[in-house]
Amino acid sequence: MRSLVAVEGRRRTPGRVPKPKRRRHTHRRSLLASIDKRANGTYRARYRPEPNSAQRTRTFTRKVDAQRWLDEVIAALVTGQFVDPNAGRQTVRDYAEQWRLRQVHRPTTAAHVETMLRVHVYPVLGDRPLASVLPSDVQSLVKRLSGNLAPSTVGVVHRILAAVFKAAVRDRRIVVSPCEGTKLPKNPKQRIEPLSVDAVQALAEAIPDRYRALVTLAAGTGSARARPSGSVWTGSTSCAAS
Numbered sequence: 288m289r290s291l292v293a294v295e296g297r298r299r300t301p302g303r304v305p306k307p308k309r310r311r312h313t314h315r316r317s318l319l320a321s322i323d324k325r326a327n328g329t330y331r332a333r334y335r336p337e338p339n340s341a342q343r344t345r346t347f348t349r350k351v352d353a354q355r356w357l358d359e360v361i362a363a364l365v366t367g368q369f370v371d372p373n374a375g376r377q378t379v380r381d382y383a384e385q386w387r388l389r390q391v392h393r394p395t396t397a398a399h400v401e402t403m404l405r406v407h408v409y410p411v412l413g414d415r416p417l418a419s420v421l422p423s424d425v426q427s428l429v430k431r432l433s434g435n436l437a438p439s440t441v442g443v444v445h446r447i448l449a450a451v452f453k454a455a456v457r458d459r460r461i462v463v464s465p466c467e468g469t470k471l472p473k474n475p476k477q478r479i480e481p482l483s484v485d486a487v488q489a490l491a492e493a494i495p496d497r498y499r500a501l502v503t504l505a506a507g508t509g510s511a512r513a514r515p516s517g518s519v520w521t522g523s524t525s526c527a528a529s
Contacts, residue, residue: 320361322353332357336369343372374460375418380409382417382460383451400447407432407444417455422465429469438472445471482506 320334325346332353333344347353363369383404392400411428412420425448432441449466456464482490487506491499 319364320357322350322357324350334360334364336364336371368462370459370462372418375455376416377460378413379415379417379420379451380413382455383408383413386451386454403444403447404451407436408448412448417452417460420452420465422468425465425469429471433472438474442471445469 320332323331323333325331330347330350330353331344332347333342334357335342345353345356347356360369387397387400387404390397390400408428411431412424415424425445428448429441429445432444436444445466449464449469452461452464452466455461487502491502494502
């Protein structure tokens with residue numbers, strides 16, 4: 288006699304056992320993101336960087352803005368470019384000091400970097416969180432330093448600060464460096480005033496005859512060399528270089 292398998296009062300085909308139904312969870316801890324409308328009419332976007340991590344929230348007036356922000360967060364999570372907003376709360380001074388102590392510098396270079404940061408950067412940006420520094424803040428710092436320092440020194444300070452923020456990007460403290468695109472002051476080019484014809488003639492007449500052709504050659508070609516190779520003029524004699 289054939290055996291029949293009965294489940295919940297229904298007759299099944301002999302020998303076939305039904306698969307157990309999967310249990311559905313109404314609330315799942317692995318929920319990555321969602322948008323809720325609040326009682327005051329605003330929209331709260333929520334997401335979890337990891338399945339069991341704490342939720343991060345942000346409130347928007349319009350749902351479309353909440354969705355756009357949430358899409359950007361999800362894209363960063365999926366591509367591995369996500370940066371925790373809390374990571375950028377460390378101050379510029381604290382992170383820069385940690386960065387400075389990790390660098391492989393000569394003692395003189397290390398002392399120079401410490402001085403540039405302490406004297407020119409920390410008084411303005413030292414107490415600011417890393418994530419709060421904007422490109423406009425860096426540009427303002429450059430403008431302020433340009434009033435008292437030479438353009439070359441301003442460039443050195445900016446390069447050190449840019450290295451600090453570049454390291455912060457690699458450490459996932461911030462998304463982008465605020466030092467990108469900064470306009471630095473240019474070093475003024477010194478205008479070269481050539482000698483007049485009368486001055487060249489006077490100079491040629493003041494030196495021994497054997498060197499007058501060199502004065503004319505240097506004046507005509509703009510040569511920057513003080514003397515021809517292999518000879519030294521001492522004012523009265525010429526010594527051939529060995």
